[in-house]
Amino acid sequence: MEVIFYTRPNCGLCDEAKLLLELVQEDEPFSIEERNIEERDEWTEEYGLMIPVIIVDEKIVQYGKVDYVTLSKRLQKNT
Numbered sequence: 069m070e071v072i073f074y075t076r077p078n079c080g081l082c083d084e085a086k087l088l089l090e091l092v093q094e095d096e097p098f099s100i101e102e103r104n105i106e107e108r109d110e111w112t113e114e115y116g117l118m119i120p121v122i123i124v125d126e127k128i129v130q131y132g133k134v135d136y137v138t139l140s141k142r143l144q145k146n147t
Contacts, residue, residue: 069098071129071143074121076105085120085134092140098124 073089075082089100105111105119115121121131122139129142 069096069124069143071098071100072123073100073102074105074111074115074119074123075102076119079119081133082120085122085130088134088136088139089122091136092143095140096143098143 071089073086075086086100086102093100103111105115115131118131120134122129122134124143130139
């Protein structure tokens, strides 16, 4: 399973979300593709007000304030 993680530099919520992704990754095997929304205008337009954004199978799993329990349950459903 691959998780796409939209983020941007100097984003505290993004840093927290990345740590939570890495914690969940210890129990559930998946890869993380991190994308900086500032690299593409279309990413900034789509996710600029939502980041961090976590996507699996082209569906948003969580965005904004990410929590471990919800993230873990959602990623377990996709394995």
